[in-house]
Amino acid sequence: AQRVTQPEKLLSVFKGAPVELKCNYSYSGSPELFWYVQYSRQRLQLLLRHISRESIKGFTADLNKGETSFHLKKPFAQEEDSAMYYCALMRVEYGNKLVFGAGTILRVKS
Amino acid sequence: DAGVTQSPTHLIKTRGQQVTLRCSPKSGHDTVSWYQQALGQGPQFIFQYYEEEERQRGNFPDRFSGHQFPNYSSELNVNALLLGDSALYLCASSSGTGVADTQYFGPGTRLTVL
Numbered sequence: 513a514q515r516v517t518q519p520e521k522l523l524s525v526f527k528g529a530p531v532e533l534k535c536n537y538s539y540s541g542s543p544e545l546f547w548y549v550q551y552s553r554q555r556l557q558l559l560l561r562h563i564s565r566e567s568i569k570g571f572t573a574d575l576n577k578g579e580t581s582f583h584l585k586k587p588f589a590q591e592e593d594s595a596m597y598y599c600a601l602m603r604v605e606y607g608n609k610l611v612f613g614a615g616t617i618l619r620v621k622s
Numbered sequence: 623d624a625g626v627t628q629s630p631t632h633l634i635k636t637r638g639q640q641v642t643l644r645c646s647p648k649s650g651h652d653t654v655s656w657y658q659q660a661l662g663q664g665p666q667f668i669f670q671y672y673e674e675e676e677r678q679r680g681n682f683p684d685r686f687s688g689h690q691f692p693n694y695s696s697e698l699n700v701n702a703l704l705l706g707d708s709a710l711y712l713c714a715s716s717s718g719t720g721v722a723d724t725q726y727f728g729p730g731t732r733l734t735v736l
Binding site for chain 2: 557600608609612
């Protein structure tokens, strides 16, 4: 069965420090991977997806099929990056359902 | 475009009761998916509707059922409520025109079962 693991419940960094939110997945096929973000009192929204290879708000994520990882990175954290981040996998051959990790709270301290 | 909307915002029910949650998709979207998010966990897929039919289902009992209307809006029904059904219920819509369509989420309905 497919699974998404986010090993850290909470990641606390200082403003200006690099950020790496870890995501590992288990899936035998070709996954579509996403990062969703939820800011305080806002709805869950798409941050980026690996297929688009975009950099959104300074965040990037590279799919590493050998390590089955899709870590989210940003070189310099900003206070407004504080939020809950979810990694998600989509099994396209079985429809478009998303399988989410448990999420990581990112706290950026000034 | 208001995006995905859900109603009601909050709901309190007692065990054994039945509940109906509603979702209107983003303009131009025809596919609706429902997720359950328990406290401290990521969303879990319940089912997905496309062209008024259930296209996919997650690992949820038959007490969870749904419907999609011709205007693409959707309802989630839960019968014989249990305490464990207390959660945030999220609706997501997508265009359904291809594979791996991005899903856009609504604000959710917070269900509390007493």
